[in-house]
Amino acid sequence: MAVELNAQSNHYGFRLPDELVLLRDQIRRFMREEVKPIEDKLPHDATGCSSEDRKKLRALAEEMGLTRLTVPEEYGGNPVSALARVVIAEESAKCRLGGYNPALGAFGGGPPNIIWGGTQDQIERYGIPCIEGKKHAFVAITEPTGGSDPRNNISTRATRSGDHWVLNGRKMWITGAGHADFGIIFARTKDGTENAPPEITAFIVEPDFPGINFNEIKVIRALSPYEIVLDNCEVPLENVLGNVGQGFGVAQNWLVDARIPYAAGCIGIAQEALDMACGWVKQRPTRGGMLADKQAIQWMIADSEVELRAARMLIYDAASKVDEGLPGKVDASICKLYGTETAGRGVDRAMQMFGGMGMAQEMPLERWYREMRVKRIGEGPSEVHRMVISRDKLRNTDGGIYFG
Numbered sequence: 001m002a003v004e005l006n007a008q009s010n011h012y013g014f015r016l017p018d019e020l021v022l023l024r025d026q027i028r029r030f031m032r033e034e035v036k037p038i039e040d041k042l043p044h045d046a047t048g049c050s051s052e053d054r055k056k057l058r059a060l061a062e063e064m065g066l067t068r069l070t071v072p073e074e075y076g077g078n079p080v081s082a083l084a085r086v087v088i089a090e091e092s093a094k095c096r097l098g099g100y101n102p103a104l105g106a107f108g109g110g111p112p113n114i115i116w117g118g119t120q121d122q123i124e125r126y127g128i129p130c131i132e133g134k135k136h137a138f139v140a141i142t143e144p145t146g147g148s149d150p151r152n153n154i155s156t157r158a159t160r161s162g163d164h165w166v167l168n169g170r171k172m173w174i175t176g177a178g179h180a181d182f183g184i185i186f187a188r189t190k191d192g193t194e195n196a197p198p199e200i201t202a203f204i205v206e207p208d209f210p211g212i213n214f215n216e217i218k219v220i221r222a223l224s225p226y227e228i229v230l231d232n233c234e235v236p237l238e239n240v241l242g243n244v245g246q247g248f249g250v251a252q253n254w255l256v257d258a259r260i261p262y263a264a265g266c267i268g269i270a271q272e273a274l275d276m277a278c279g280w281v282k283q284r285p286t287r288g289g290m291l292a293d294k295q296a297i298q299w300m301i302a303d304s305e306v307e308l309r310a311a312r313m314l315i316y317d318a319a320s321k322v323d324e325g326l327p328g329k330v331d332a333s334i335c336k337l338y339g340t341e342t343a344g345r346g347v348d349r350a351m352q353m354f355g356g357m358g359m360a361q362e363m364p365l366e367r368w369y370r371e372m373r374v375k376r377i378g379e380g381p382s383e384v385h386r387m388v389i390s391r392d393k394l395r396n397t398d399g400g401i402y403f404g
C-alpha cells in the first residue's frame with residue numbers, strides 16, 4: 001500500500017515527526033479501506049470476524065509491518081517507539097477489529113508483554129505461539145475482594161508442594177479467560193508484615209491444569225470477562241514467571257506501559273464519534289437552517305474538540321517521556337484518567353447531536369458508549385488514578401509563592 005504525505009492532516013498541534021504522520025495516515029487508510037468493510041458485515045455486537053477475514057487482515061497488517069509491535073526483535077518482532085504505539089492505537093481503535101479488541105483484530109494478539117521476562121522455554125512455549133496467532137492469553141490480577149488495591153488484596157494463595165505449586169482462590173473480571181490457551185495468574189506466596197507488603201508471584205497456567213475452572217460473567221459489553229476458580233490447581237515449578245515474590249513489580253511495569261495506548265484508543269473512538277457528528281449536524285435540517293448553525297450544537301463540538309486535543313497532548317507527552325526512559329507512572333495515570341473520561345464525554349455528546357439516531361444499533365455510537373463506560377473501570381478506576389496523581393503532586397509540592 002503506497003503511503004502519501006498529507007502535510008495538512010497534522011492539525012492536532014503537537015508536531016509529530018513526519019514518519020509518524022505517515023504511519024498515522026497509513027493506518028487510517030488501512031482501517032477505512034480494509035478493516036471497515038469487513039466490520040460492516042458483522043452483527044452490531046460481534047466481537048470478532050471469520051477466521052478467513054482475520055487471516056486476510058493479519059496478512060495485510062503483517063505486510064505493512066503493523067504486527068508484533070511490542071515483541072523484541074530477537075523473537076521476530078517489530079518493536080516501535082511508545083509514541084508510534086499511541087499513534088497506532090488511536091487510529092486502529094476506530095474499528096473494533098483494529099485496536100481495542102486486539103486479540104480478535106487485525107494486528108494479532110501478541111502475548112502479554114511480561115512473557116518476555118520469562119525463561120527461554122516459557123518464551124518458546126507461550127510467547128512465540130502468541131505472535132504466530134496460534135495461542136491467546138489472559139492476565140488475572142483482580143479478585144472478588146477488590147481490584148483497586150491489588151498489592152494488598154490479592155489473596156489467591158500459592159503454596160509450594162514437591163515439584164509443583166498449588167493455587168487456591170478466585171479471580172474476577174478476567175478478559176478472554178474462558179477461551180484462552182494460557183494465562184498469567186498473580187498469587188500470594190508470602191503474607192505481608194507491618195513493614196512489608198505481601199509477596200506476589202506470577203504463574204503461567206493452562207486451562208487443562210487440574211483444579212482450574214472458568215465461569216463467564218455477562219457485562220455491559222459483548223466481550224465477556226470470566227471468573228476463574230482455583231481449587232488446588234497444580235502448576236509446575238517451571239511455570240513461575242520471573243522470580244518468586246517479584247510478580248507485582250512485573251505487573252506494575254506492564255500496566256503502566258499499557259495505559260498510555262489504552263487512553264489513546266479511547267480518544268481515537270471519541271474523535272471518530274465527533275467527526276461523525278460534525279458530518280451529521282451539517283446536513284440535518286432544523287428550524288431556520290441546519291443543526292450545525294445552532295450555538296448549542298457548536299458548543300458541544302467545541303468542548304469535545306478542545307478536550308480531545310488536550311487528551312492527545314497528554315498522551316503524546318507521556319509516550320515521549322517513556323521513549324526518553326523517564327519514569328512514567330504518574331503520566332500514565334494522567335492519560336488513563338483524562339483520556340477515558342474525555343472519551344466518555346465525547347461519545348455522549350456525539351450521541352446527543354445525533355438524537356434518536358445516536359441510540360440506534362445501526363450506528364457504532366451506542367456500542368462505543370458502553371465500551372467507554374468500561375474503560376473508566378478497567379486498568380484501574382478513575383478514582384485510583386486520581387489518588388496516584390494527587391499523592392505525587394502533594395509529595396512534590398510544598399506551596400506556591402504566597403506560602404513559600
Ligand SMILES: Cc1cc2nc3c(=O)[nH]c(=O)nc-3n(C[C@H](O)[C@H](O)[C@H](O)COP(=O)(O)OP(=O)(O)OC[C@H]3O[C@@H](n4cnc5c(N)ncnc54)[C@H](O)[C@@H]3O)c2cc1C
Pocket residue numbers: 138139140141142143144145146147148149172173174175176219225374377378379380381382383384387
Ligand atoms: C470488562 C472488564 C474487564 C476486565 N478485565 C480484567 C483483566 O483482564 N484482568 C484483571 O486482572 N482485571 C480485569 N478487570 C478488573 C478491573 O481491573 C477492576 O474491575 C478494577 O481494577 C476495579 O476493581 P474492582 O472491580 O474490584 O472495584 P473495587 O476495587 O471494589 O472499587 C470499586 C470502586 O470504588 C472506588 N474506589 C476504589 N478504590 C478507591 C480509592 N482508593 N479511593 C477512592 N475510591 C476508590 C472506585 O470508584 C471503584 O470503581 C476487568 C474489569 C472489567 C469491568
